[in-house]
Amino acid sequence: xxxxxxxxxxxxxxxxxxxxxxxxxxxxxxxxxxxxxxxxxxxxxxxxxxxxxxxxxxxxxxxxxxxxxxxxxxxxxxxxxxxxxxxxxxxxxxxxxxxxxxxxxxxxxxxxxxxxxxxxxxxxxxxxxxxxxxxxxxxxxxxxxxxxxxxxxxxxxxxxxxxxxxxxxxxxxxxxxxxxxxxxxxxxxxxxxxxxxxxxxxxxxxxxxxxxxxxxxxxxxxxxxxxxxxxxxxxxxxxxxxxxxxxxxxxxxxxxxxxxxxxxxxxxxxxxxxxxxxxxxxxxxxxxxxxxxxxxxxxxxxxxxxxxxxxxxxxxx
Amino acid sequence: xxxxxxxxxxxxxxxxxxxxxxxxxxxxxxxxxxxxxxxxxxxxxxxxxxxxxxxxxxxxxxxxxxxxxxxxxxxxxxxxxxxxxxxxxxxxxxxxxxxxxxxxxxxxxxxxxxxxxxxxxxxxxxxxxxxxxxxxxxxxxxxxxxxxxxxxxxxxxxxxxxxxxxxxxxxxxxxxxxxxxxxxxxxxxxxxxxxxxxxxxxxxxxxxxxxxxxxxxxxxxxxxxxxxxxxxxxxxxxxxxxxxxxxxxxxxxxxxxxxxxxxxxxxxxxxxxxxxxxxxxxxxxxxxxxxxxxxxxxxxxxxxxxxxxxxxxxxxx
Numbered sequence: 073x074x075x076x077x078x079x080x081x082x083x084x085x086x087x088x089x090x091x092x093x094x095x096x097x098x099x100x101x102x103x104x105x106x107x108x109x110x111x112x113x114x115x116x117x118x119x120x121x122x123x124x125x126x127x128x129x130x131x132x133x134x135x136x137x138x139x140x141x142x143x144x145x146x147x148x149x150x151x152x153x154x155x156x157x158x159x160x161x162x163x164x165x166x167x168x169x170x171x172x173x174x175x176x177x178x179x180x181x182x183x184x185x186x187x188x189x190x191x192x193x194x195x196x197x198x199x200x201x202x203x204x205x206x207x208x209x210x211x212x213x214x215x216x217x218x219x220x221x222x223x224x225x226x227x228x229x230x231x232x233x234x235x236x237x238x239x240x241x242x243x244x245x246x247x248x249x250x251x252x253x254x255x256x257x258x259x260x261x262x263x264x265x266x267x268x269x270x271x272x273x274x275x276x277x278x279x280x281x282x283x284x285x286x287x288x289x290x291x292x293x294x295x296x297x298x299x300x301x302x303x304x305x306x307x308x309x310x311x312x313x314x315x316x317x318x319x320x321x322x323x324x325x326x327x328x329x330x331x332x333x334x335x336x337x338x339x340x341x342x343x344x345x346x347x348x349x350x351x352x353x354x355x356x357x358x359x360x361x362x363x364x365x366x367x368x369x370x371x372x373x374x375x376x377x378x379x380x381x382x383x384x385x386x387x388x389x
Numbered sequence: 390x391x392x393x394x395x396x397x398x399x400x401x402x403x404x405x406x407x408x409x410x411x412x413x414x415x416x417x418x419x420x421x422x423x424x425x426x427x428x429x430x431x432x433x434x435x436x437x438x439x440x441x442x443x444x445x446x447x448x449x450x451x452x453x454x455x456x457x458x459x460x461x462x463x464x465x466x467x468x469x470x471x472x473x474x475x476x477x478x479x480x481x482x483x484x485x486x487x488x489x490x491x492x493x494x495x496x497x498x499x500x501x502x503x504x505x506x507x508x509x510x511x512x513x514x515x516x517x518x519x520x521x522x523x524x525x526x527x528x529x530x531x532x533x534x535x536x537x538x539x540x541x542x543x544x545x546x547x548x549x550x551x552x553x554x555x556x557x558x559x560x561x562x563x564x565x566x567x568x569x570x571x572x573x574x575x576x577x578x579x580x581x582x583x584x585x586x587x588x589x590x591x592x593x594x595x596x597x598x599x600x601x602x603x604x605x606x607x608x609x610x611x612x613x614x615x616x617x618x619x620x621x622x623x624x625x626x627x628x629x630x631x632x633x634x635x636x637x638x639x640x641x642x643x644x645x646x647x648x649x650x651x652x653x654x655x656x657x658x659x660x661x662x663x664x665x666x667x668x669x670x671x672x673x674x675x676x677x678x679x680x681x682x683x684x685x686x687x688x689x690x691x692x693x694x695x696x697x698x699x700x701x702x703x704x705x706x
Contacts, residue, residue: 137454180621180622180625180626181577181578181621181625209687212687212688228547228548229547230545230546230547230548230694231545231547231690231692231693231694232690232691232692232694259602260498260601260602261498269684269685271687283625284577284601284602285576285577285601285602285603285696285697286602286603286697287697288690288694288697289678289681289686289689289690289693289697291688291690292687292688293681293685293686293687293688304497304498305497305628305629308497308498308600308625308626308629309495309497309625309626309627309628309629310626311622311626312622312625312626361606364606364610367586368586368610369606369610370526370529370588370609370610371529371608371609371610372606373548373549373605373606373608374549375548375549376548376606377547377548377549377605377694379602380602380603380604380605380606
């Protein structure tokens with residue numbers, strides 16, 4: 073088979089993988105070292121953890137011009153990080169706040185953003201549920217007393233933190249010291265809470281997803297609340313806005329949002345799973361991402377940044 | 390003005406900037422520290438360097454369904470890195486090799502790839518110019534004797550190199566030691582040479598552009614030859630392919646390439662400029678990207694990775 077660039081580096085984890093039979097009539101050739109996706113495909117069933125439907129946010133966009141449905145599935149961050157904003161997001165979904173709102177901003181290499189397009193106009197803005205909380209800046213991070221221990225492999229963060237690691241399937245950065253701060257990081261596909269200048273001004277009604285290089289400078293400056301686990305292409309391939317910061321200039325350029333619901337309110341949703349970040353399979357996967365030994369690579373990097381070792385997600389087979 | 394998330398972080402460098410008048414009737418309020426884009430907007434004319442048209446590759450895609458022209462402008466890497474492949478690319482453009490080829494692959498969060506869709510089929514593949522060179526694996530990097538000294542600020546690379554820096558407007562990584570290897574890095578928008586398994590098998594006829602998080606693990610494994618400086622959105626917003634690795638399943642899903650020419654063969658092209666990476670303005674810009682002090686930010690990161698300090702590019706005003 074003719075292989076095109078980086079053929080063995082498959083973010084989509086979609087390639088079939090067959091382990092050689094345990095016993096062969098004649099000695100097998102030495103197998104090539106497995107690629108990260110092959111390691112993931114070989115992970116035992118017990119290494120996969122189901123994501124509860126209540127941890128999902130399901131956003132249905134208006135269909136494409138040729139009628140294709142566009143569903144985006146977002147996994148919400150587990151406790152204890154960012155739970156104030158996530159509580160607000162649950163209330164907003166239950167109030168059907170986003171139904172009939174739109175994607176208002178697409179800035180190339182940076183973010184897609186959605187919410188009430190009239191939020192700036194007090195006469196036209198949608199009413200927010202009255203029970204939303206105002207979350208203080210301090211909640212962007214958790215200190216050791218409030219945060220659980222990380223699990224699985226630790227990575228050099230390099231620049232934006234002392235080290236980085238994982239917790240229940242999520243990339244988490246950690247500051248220096250004996251009682252370090254921890255915080256969720258901005259990677260491709262991360263979902264966060266838009267805000268005004270005051271750091272406590274984001275409610276969760278205005279959300280964005282990262283569609284470019286990981287904007288790690290946003291860490292600890294905006295609340296991370298989730299990540300897109302399905303339908304990312306419906307956000308990342310939208311036409312870019314021509315206004316400042318990628319806002320659309322004309323209302324008709326916006327993509328309408330039909331509905332946003334908690335996964336627990338959507339019948340018939342498949343079961344999503346993540347590869348346990350405490351599992352041996354995940355440790356092997358991260359090691360392989362840091363040291364590519366599969367045949368395409370001639371110079372393994374010797375390390376990997378936290379955003380370049382995305383936690384594998386799949387629909388339960 | 391109501392500010393949406395990360396309003397002060399403008400990758401597009403599009404916001405107007407006005408310095409306060411030097412002398413005011415009454416003392417001015419202390420100005421907020423400038424954002425990176427404000428520093429760039431205030432850079433003196435002499436800090437901008439023109440990009441020669443011969444260093445550009447101009448790709449015209451078929452218009453969109455509603456008739457919009459789609460032009461993508463790629464800046465080729467300057468000598469001495471990757472010049473063997475870039476010489477091939479010049480020959481391919483001069484031979485009009487890509488006219489009538491297509492964008493064949495769009496893998497979300499990873500790459501867009503273009504070239505002859507029939508390259509795998511010997512009976513149908515286009516003939517390559519006979520003078521193309523085969524470039525050895527060793528050319529992915531240059532050692533100190535062959536590479537010029539870097540200029541301007543040095544950055545901690547963190548993970549993928551000893552340090553990173555710049556040369557004539559380009560991000561360059563550097564290995565450890567007294568006579569270190571140097572190599573161009575993969576960032577958002579980087580253009581590289583697709584290849585088969587043998588590391589010398591890429592000619593330059595098959596090219597890709599990065600549309601996701603910087604795939605630094607490709608550094609030193611594939612040839613970097615350029616970067617998209619205009620029209621990136623025409624690549625990044627293409628529909629994702631549904632086949633393995635994002636290849637389109639049906640020929641009609643491919644986006645046709647009308648022509649690819651060297652900029653020196655395209656009449657009426659504007660003059661593109663980059664901010665000199667040896668300039669004081671660029672050093673201030675990188676410092677501000679590493680330490681966001683403009684009003685939106687509450688916790689400056691204290692560092693920046695090489696791909697998150699993209700070299701500013703503009704059309705000569």
